[in-house]
Amino acid sequence: MPVNRKTSPPSRRSLLRALGGGAALGALAGCGVPAAYVGPGDRAGADLSATDKRLTWANWPLYIDTDDEDSTRRPTLEAFEKRAGISVDYIEEINDNDEFFGKISPSLMNHQRTGRDLIVISDWMCARFVRLGWVQEMDRSRQPNVVKYLDPLLSSPAFDPGRKSSVPWQSGITGIAYNRRKVGREIRHVSDLWADDLKGRVTLLSGLDEAFALLMQANGVDIRKWRADDFHQVCDQVERQVRRGQIRRFTGNDYIKDLAGGDVLACQA
Incomplete structure (x- = not known):
């Protein structure tokens, strides 16, 4: 965000709470917008993979490989589309975690679709999504590479024990x-x-x-x-x-x- 001297900045106390991690995120999710919480029984989405061969993926800029000679081409993504038969609409629309949260949270708290199938957010923001009940557990039987190759250091974060509701995209x-x-x-x-x-x-x-x-x-x-x-x-x-x-x-x-x-x-x- 730009430096703005005309508005009152957040207090150091509030910033300190935000930076503190787990407990603070739980407070933000639990009491900041209590009506936004989605109970376990309401989290499952319909599986349309058998008939809908399209995937919308929201990611950060420069978070996937591009061709050395043509930066508009993404070799890994192209290989996936060819192998899986799935067309991917890849959107580099995530600039800032809080900014993106504000963009899609109204839909999620109202149990509406966001128009995105995959999103990549930082782990602390992922924690907020998990605690708000905005995610569902993944079927690891359909994700053998996750089971086989996930780094043990990333396999069970505090916000998602057992890594049931998320998968790391990058660690850097x-x-x-x-x-x-x-x-x-x-x-x-x-x-x-x-x-x-x-x-x-x-x-x-x-x-x-x-x-x-x-x-x-x-x-x-x-x-x-x-x-x-x-x-x-x-x-x-x-x-x-x-x-x-x-x-x-x-x-x-x-x-x-x-x-x-x-x-x-x-x-x-």
Whole structure:
């Protein structure tokens, strides 16, 4: 989201709760919109796979392989369509978890179709969907590759014990992307983002888990057991960089356009 000095920002207390993980997500799902909860008996959707050979898949930009010579082609997706006989409408429409949640949640809380068969969201947002009852258990007998190849480290997250209602699409890292040709040097540390010659041409991610985890690590914090003081230290650092105009804006995956277009020289990515 853009930096906006005209509106009151959320309190540090609310941000701290949001970043805290499991318990906070349960509170958001349980009491924020109680009428949105869907009971176990109402979660099953009709299986139309025998007659409907189309699939709509909502994903993030740059989250699937493309052909080296033709970026509009997606070899893995094309291979799937040929092998399965299923036509896939692949939409790169997810820029930010909260933004996408706001887009489809009205349909889900009213037991209506979203128009999408598959969605890819971050694990903490997936936790919210699970706790709201917006997902149903998958039939693993129809997914032998999941059973055979799923990394044991990802097989039973706290929000989905036994991984019954979700499947990991990617597991990766948040890092720093930059235009070395224009910057004229390597960027090796978060502190490098605060250089004077990058003023106004740096972006951070809007997702607290991604943005703050990297910033905390830069402060030498073990992010598996961070404390409130670590959080407040990062808040102070970010606020200071916002006030001095160092940070252009906070983004979802649309940092890609800023970086490619030259408006941004370095960013969380």
